[in-house]
Amino acid sequence: MVEFEELLELDLMHLLEAAPEVAAYRQQPVDISYPDDDALRKYTPDFEVLLTSGQFLYVEVKPQERLSDPEIARKLEAIRVQLERDEIRFEVLTCADIRRQPRLNNIRWLYRQAGTAPVTAGAADFGARRLAATGPHTIGSAHAALRGTGLDPAILILKGICACDLDHPVSFETPIHLAQENSHERFRISRRLGF
Incomplete structure (x- = not known):
């Protein structure tokens, strides 16, 4: 146990x-x-x-x-x-x-995509501006738009700068967008917790 x-x-x-x-x-x-x-x-x-x-x-x-x-x-x-x-x-x-699925598996997938390099707030903001200027995007097209920046869209999702629907299986074809403060789409550990 x-x-x-x-x-x-x-x-x-x-x-x-x-x-x-x-x-x-x-x-x-x-x-x-x-x-x-x-x-x-x-x-x-x-x-x-x-x-x-x-x-x-x-x-x-x-x-x-x-x-x-x-x-x-x-x-x-x-x-x-x-x-x-x-x-x-x-x-x-x-x-x-x-362990609500597919949410937990999606988080694990995003972690694998994001890599381990630290991302500064300035770099994350730069990535968000680039995606806003070239969007709309899927995770795959955002990856291409961020090429050469050292950023991956997965890290922007994990940092709450971008959002996607984590209640459906996530892949490179999953649409993403810039997250809005207090949006219902922002990541929540548990809907029951309300944060």
Whole structure:
């Protein structure tokens, strides 16, 4: 069971890395004290996520079947209540949230296309302007339009500068466009989370 949770956490990290709404995150960041009947217990969330809005979010990753355990459900509710008192959002993500397909496979595909070279904000803005001037584009035609710049359209999608429909299989024929702030098309880790 632990290996399964670790793989879920790795998949969540892919999503966090690709979400423009996420400024930073860290694993097992802090210990939190919460009341549990007559005892004070400690809990360490799987992730602390800092959103670009400045809001913090603690995330627990659990396989769905573990949530039906009454003891785990009671513990998670006690933690949620304590964090709510501290004005910190708390979400429990399951396999269904994290491994929603084809979204997760699309993110993985984009990562393979994007490469590992770092991209500055200035370079990304330059790429966005070039695509705006020569569009509309598919991922393939955007790749050709960016030739010689060191940019790939996949990195612009992952940075939230460009957008495409991640709820359908992504390929070089997938249309892309410049993302609009707060657009419903911007990448979301989970529709349930709303960011």
